[in-house]
Amino acid sequence: xxxxxxxxxxxxxxxxxxxxxxxxxxxxxxxxxxxxxxxxxxxxxxxxxxxxxxxxxxxxxxxxxxxxxxxxxxxxxxxxxxxxxxxxxxxxxxxxxxxxxxxxxxxxxxxxxxxxxxxxxxxxxxxxxxxxxxxxxxxxxxxxxxxxxxxxxxxxxxxxxxxxxxxxxxxxxxxxxxxxxxxxxxxxxxxxxxxxxxxxxxxxxxxxxxxxxxxxxxxxxxxxxxxxxxxxxxxxxxxxxxxxxxxxxxxxxxxxxxxxxxxxxxxxxxxxxxxxxxxxx
Ligand code: 7PM
Numbered sequence: 001x002x003x004x005x006x007x008x009x010x011x012x013x014x015x016x017x018x019x020x021x022x023x024x025x026x027x028x029x030x031x032x033x034x035x036x037x038x039x040x041x042x043x044x045x046x047x048x049x050x051x052x053x054x055x056x057x058x059x060x061x062x063x064x065x066x067x068x069x070x071x072x073x074x075x076x077x078x079x080x081x082x083x084x085x086x087x088x089x090x091x092x093x094x095x096x097x098x099x100x101x102x103x104x105x106x107x108x109x110x111x112x113x114x115x116x117x118x119x120x121x122x123x124x125x126x127x128x129x130x131x132x133x134x135x136x137x138x139x140x141x142x143x144x145x146x147x148x149x150x151x152x153x154x155x156x157x158x159x160x161x162x163x164x165x166x167x168x169x170x171x172x173x174x175x176x177x178x179x180x181x182x183x184x185x186x187x188x189x190x191x192x193x194x195x196x197x198x199x200x201x202x203x204x205x206x207x208x209x210x211x212x213x214x215x216x217x218x219x220x221x222x223x224x225x226x227x228x229x230x231x232x233x234x235x236x237x238x239x240x241x242x243x244x245x246x247x248x249x250x251x252x253x254x255x256x257x258x259x260x261x262x263x264x265x266x267x268x269x270x271x272x273x274x275x276x277x278x279x280x281x
Contacts, residue, residue: 004184005182006135011055011113018264019256020057022045024059041086042089055254056095058079058094061098072102072103084110096112099118099123101129104117116216120166120169141186144192153194184253184254185214185215187205220240220244222240245266248271
């Protein structure tokens with residue numbers, strides 16, 4: 001499967017693509033008013049598209065461990081106007097990073113083409129809202145909730161358990177009426193995993209191909225690199241690119257990243273090597 005119908009647009013996954021991260025939380029645009037937030041979001045998205053992003057991922061809820069939860073109304077107020085502006089004013093495929101049924105519904109109505117849910121549609125109403133939207137959904141693996149997920153993650157076989165979890169969520173989505181060919185899967189790097197869980201999962205990631213769905217990964221600037229390399233968040237680009245390359249080597253089709261221009265080059269080069277062939281004769 002190489003093309004995904006995302007609302008009114010098509011997403012070509014015959015080569016891997018980059019999904020640019022657009023956070024619309026107050027700490028990302030601290031200049032106050034909602035107009036400024038919307039305008040800053042538009043300009044940042046415009047730059048990411050110019051840098052080669054195929055998708056803009058709009059998120060209004062911080063999934064940071066221990067972060068204050070965002071109310072449903074606050075998430076709606078942050079996300080929906082930005083989705084509307086991006087879809088209206090830019091020629092962009094927009095995904096909504098949300099677990100909230102009303103944000104899925106209103107985001108889809110505002111023109112979003114993809115739902116990206118770190119909770120894999122486990123919140124009440126999220127599955128039904130996604131079915132009604134008709135949009136593709138990315139199902140991510142996470143043990144527990146963002147608030148407690150890093151307390152003491154335990155696995156006997158991290159890769160096997162991630163695959164089993166994703167398979168169960170695929171089954172639930174298909175049973176609820178989502179077409180199998182509009183699902184994507186994500187192993188959830190950094191979500192309820194120790195450093196070693198993340199490393200093993202990355203090494204073994206090719207096993208996710210057994211699910212026969214496009215794989216999305218997010219590693220950009222994650223604390224994993226801080227823990228392994230002792231780098232601060234603004235020093236994690238080289239390691240983020242190395243990890244993106246390893247994931248593409250193992251079959252990832254969408255790479256979620258902050259640094260779009262750099263990630264596009266890394267992903268394109270990894271794909272060129274993956275697709276290379278010996279000359280005949
Ligand atoms: C703090 C901790 C802030 C984690 C932000 C994050 C993913 C995602 C996120 C991912 C998919 C981040 C994360 N990560 N959606 N949303 N896959 N599908 O680093 O890995 O951006 S939020």
